[in-house]
Amino acid sequence: MRHQKHIIAVFGGREADQKLLEEAEHFGQLAAEAGWIIICGGKGGIMEAVCRGVDAKGGISVGLLPEAKDIEAxxxxxxxxxxxxxxxxxxxxxxxxxxxxxxxxxxxxxxEIAHALNNQKPVAAVESWKIQGVHECNHAWEAFEWIQTQLK
Structure with a gap:
């Protein structure tokens, strides 16, 4: 059986308040400690915060940048x-x-949420879009724990 690390996408905007940035950073830390690979848009705001959390714990983050050059990562x-x-x-x-x-x-x-749901991927959300199929969470640790149950 092939061992595969879990790849978790983090969706979020370039603009967010300090509380939400801290939640995203905490999620990145939890993900790195669990050995998950984080993928995101690679830019600022939420994307930067989650990558900062991953980096702080020595984890792996991948930024899929919209541009043809990586200078804005x-x-x-x-x-x-x-x-x-x-x-x-x-x-x-x-x-x-x-x-x-x-x-x-x-x-x-x-x-991003719609694409994930269309492809039957579990989606948690912290202060994000409230739509059917998305598991609403109050904090990063709650989202982390819920996603962990979905990966088994």
Whole structure:
């Protein structure tokens, strides 16, 4: 049997309040401690916060950047991948993951959630879109624990 690490996508916007950024960073720390690989959009805001958390615990984060060059990746992304796909990279994030967690966000986050749900991926959310199929959580640790149950 082949051992495979869990790949967890984190969806969220470039703008978020300090509390939500701290929640995303905590989620990144928990994910790294669990040995999960985090994939995200690789830019600022929520994406930077989760990568900062992963980096602090020595984990692996992958940033799927919308541009054709990786110069706009946040400084904490472990592996920046320039895709040149623009917003189409949202579907790639959703397809590549085993589960996802959304933090806040606007329409880009909504599209990522929709792609994940369309592909039967479990999605947790902290202060994000309240739509059918998304498991609402109050804190990062709650989202982490719920996702953990979905991966078994």
């Amino acid at each position: 946040n400084e904490y992304v472990g592996i920046p991948l320039a895709t040149g796909l623009g917003y189409a990279r949202n579907e790639v994030l959703a397809l590549a993951c085993h589960a996802a967690c959304a933090f806040g966000g606007k329409y880009g986050t909504l599209s």
